Amino acid sequence: MKRFLILLLFFTSSAFAQEKNLSGNNNLFSPVNLKKFGDYLFCQRDYLRAIEQYRHYLSQVSNDTVEFKIALAYSEMGDYYNASKNFEAIKYNSPFYTDAKLEVMKSLFKAGDFLVFRNSFNKDFTTDSTGFNRAYSLYNFSFLLTDDSLPPETKFLDAFPKDDSVKVKQFYEWNKNPPKKSPAAAAILSAIIPGAGKFYTHKYEDGIWAFIASVGFAYLSYDNFHARHNLRGWLFGGLAAGFYAGNIYGSAASAQIYNAKIHFDFVNDLKAFLDSRNYFLPKLNFCK
Numbered sequence: 001m002k003r004f005l006i007l008l009l010f011f012t013s014s015a016f017a018q019e020k021n022l023s024g025n026n027n028l029f030s031p032v033n034l035k036k037f038g039d040y041l042f043c044q045r046d047y048l049r050a051i052e053q054y055r056h057y058l059s060q061v062s063n064d065t066v067e068f069k070i071a072l073a074y075s076e077m078g079d080y081y082n083a084s085k086n087f088e089a090i091k092y093n094s095p096f097y098t099d100a101k102l103e104v105m106k107s108l109f110k111a112g113d114f115l116v117f118r119n120s121f122n123k124d125f126t127t128d129s130t131g132f133n134r135a136y137s138l139y140n141f142s143f144l145l146t147d148d149s150l151p152p153e154t155k156f157l158d159a160f161p162k163d164d165s166v167k168v169k170q171f172y173e174w175n176k177n178p179p180k181k182s183p184a185a186a187a188i189l190s191a192i193i194p195g196a197g198k199f200y201t202h203k204y205e206d207g208i209w210a211f212i213a214s215v216g217f218a219y220l221s222y223d224n225f226h227a228r229h230n231l232r233g234w235l236f237g238g239l240a241a242g243f244y245a246g247n248i249y250g251s252a253a254s255a256q257i258y259n260a261k262i263h264f265d266f267v268n269d270l271k272a273f274l275d276s277r278n279y280f281l282p283k284l285n286f287c288k
Helices: 002-022 031-043 047-058 064-077 080-088 097-110 114-119 134-144 153-157 162-176 183-192 196-200 204-226 230-276
Strands: none
Touching: 031 047, 031 064, 047 064, 064 080, 064 097, 080 097, 097 114, 097 134, 114 134, 134 162, 134 230, 153 162, 162 230, 183 196, 183 230, 196 204, 196 230, 204 230
């Protein structure tokens, strides 16, 4: 009986101490610790788990900063749909309302949803504290990434600081008059001179081999017909015709590949420029 009373007293005391402990900051699931752990994960770029911790935190406490950081975490993960959705949920009376609207535009731009991006654009609203309108610059940049008609050059360049105007003008001129190759011209050139279309698309080695193969088999065909070896003449003639036709088709395809490559390089150069010049709208740094 005495032993039972001692054990009962021990368990009762332990339960009381545990309840007291859970009510304080030592509780791992207290709002304070949930936010601390979420902030740690956020700064470690473990955004998915940071969002989970922040969600638990917001179920107990309302916090504008945490709501903004959840949206920012989605953006950093490249989930621009959820980023936009959460940024748009930031209320008008929040101190992050203006930043959230800018981040919505950034998410739309990076997602490539340029039509919606332009529709949500407001030139007056997006001027930053330095007087430089980065969102307006992004608005103009969006035309470089689509087939839509470009604004007039003067109006286009007005959105950029003078330090960037030279490079931006190069992007503008490239988009307006891209140095593309005509597939039809490549095919015609190769029809006239085998391999010439490959030279036109800067595939010099392929052009040389196309010329050698087409002319070589044509000569072998002629030589065998001349020597009355008709079977071999027809054989080499068929090979010559096959290489000739393939060379014409290949030259047209080479022009298409060339155009795709220079467009890919253009887009990469443009995005690299945007990153290097921090055109993706200023964002708050929560991990200093």
